[in-house]
Amino acid sequence: MSLPPPESPAPLLRVDGLRIGLAGGEAVRGVSFDLPAGEVFALVGESGAGKSLTARALLGMVPRGAAVHGRVLLDGRPVTPADLGRRLAWIPQDAMSALSPVHRVEDQLSFAVRAVARAGRREALSAARAALSGVGLGRDAAGAFPHALSGGMRQRAVIAMALVNGPALVVADEPTTALDPERQEQVLTLLRERCAAAGAALLLVSHDLAAVRRHADRVAVMYAGRITELGPAEAVLDRPVAPYTRGLLASLPRTGLPRRSRLPVLAGVPPVPGTVGAGCSFAPRCPHADDLCRGEEPAPRPVDGRAVACHHPYGEAA
Numbered sequence: 001m002s003l004p005p006p007e008s009p010a011p012l013l014r015v016d017g018l019r020i021g022l023a024g025g026e027a028v029r030g031v032s033f034d035l036p037a038g039e040v041f042a043l044v045g046e047s048g049a050g051k052s053l054t055a056r057a058l059l060g061m062v063p064r065g066a067a068v069h070g071r072v073l074l075d076g077r078p079v080t081p082a083d084l085g086r087r088l089a090w091i092p093q094d095a096m097s098a099l100s101p102v103h104r105v106e107d108q109l110s111f112a113v114r115a116v117a118r119a120g121r122r123e124a125l126s127a128a129r130a131a132l133s134g135v136g137l138g139r140d141a142a143g144a145f146p147h148a149l150s151g152g153m154r155q156r157a158v159i160a161m162a163l164v165n166g167p168a169l170v171v172a173d174e175p176t177t178a179l180d181p182e183r184q185e186q187v188l189t190l191l192r193e194r195c196a197a198a199g200a201a202l203l204l205v206s207h208d209l210a211a212v213r214r215h216a217d218r219v220a221v222m223y224a225g226r227i228t229e230l231g232p233a234e235a236v237l238d239r240p241v242a243p244y245t246r247g248l249l250a251s252l253p254r255t256g257l258p259r260r261s262r263l264p265v266l267a268g269v270p271p272v273p274g275t276v277g278a279g280c281s282f283a284p285r286c287p288h289a290d291d292l293c294r295g296e297e298p299a300p301r302p303v304d305g306r307a308v309a310c311h312h313p314y315g316e317a318a
């Protein structure tokens with residue numbers, strides 16, 4: 001064991017005070033986190049929490065007209081379009097939106113290689129085939145058009161495409177939702193393993209908390225455009241301290257929560273952008289809300305090895 005250097009270097013990715021305003025109101029309301037090289041970091045939360053907008057903002061892919069504030073730094077520098085497909089790769093929900101229907105899979109990867117490196121045709125094709133073979137797609141699948149492949153094979157091809165130029169960070173938004181549960185786990189395992197083998201960090205947006213528990217190092221739980229709890233995946237998902245995280249976990253049939261958890265399954269719905277008032281945005285659904293919660297939005301602070309934005313986290317004396 002050696003001591004950490006006196007000044008730690010910039011993290012691979014730093015998101016600092018990210019806010020995204022849309023026509024209806026602010027949908028991401030001050031999101032901050034660091035992602036070190038090689039880590040698997042998950043964003044979870046109910047639909048509409050702002051996960052996809054946050055993930056897309058890392059790559060500059062926000063809806064037209066969105067007002068983005070705050071900083072997104074990759075290696076200490078703002079992300080530029082030139083980082084896409086090089087230092088940063090994107091894996092969308094739907095593989096078909098990442099693949100061209102009119103080109104063979106191996107040609108698409110080959111184009112991607114030639115778009116960023118001075119590689120000859122033959123060299124690029126062999127890099128493409130090696131990447132495809134790394135995700136279990138042999139020469140037949142590599143030479144096929146996307147529509148001839150199964151959903152699982154297409155998503156494997158997208159993983160190969162994302163990794164072919166050796167990115168430092170892969171951002172994947174619900175990358176397996178189009179697949180059946182068994183394939184989902186296979187593809188997620190493959191994605192994590194290939195990122196680890198390539199030394200790439202993975203930012204994974206998911207609503208599948210059990211999968212996140214298996215695959216992520218750290219997790220950020222989002223609610224109404226903010227992070228309510230952020231920390232190691234096993235701590236946050238096995239021993240949540242924010243009422244919202246507890247409610248989210250309790251609402252899932254297959255998670256074993258500690259017996260002391262008495263929070264009923266989440267009732268009510270999250271606020272939509274533009275309707276969040278003063279105070280904690282979870283207060284209308286929270287069994288522990290009091291006047292402080294309704295009057296003052298909680299700032300993130302350290303609690304039990306994680307960052308929690310809540311006035312009354314579990315495990316703290318009242």
Ligand SMILES: Nc1ncnc2c1ncn2[C@@H]1O[C@H](COP(=O)(O)OP(=O)(O)O)[C@@H](O)[C@H]1O
Nearest residue numbers: 022027046047048049050051052053054063273
């Ligand atoms: N292109 C868009 N135009 C208008 N509103 C949007 C757009 N994209 C997302 N939103 C709104 O922003 C909020 C957060 O969306 P999103 O990031 O997609 O949530 P999540 O991925 O957590 O389900 C939602 O209320 C959603 O309706």
Ligand code: SF4
Nearest residue numbers: 280283286293310311
């Ligand atoms: S700040 Fe208050 S209302 Fe919000 S989650 Fe914590 S206890 Fe509940």
Ligand SMILES: [Mg+2]
Nearest residue numbers: 051052053173
């Ligand atoms: Mg989404």
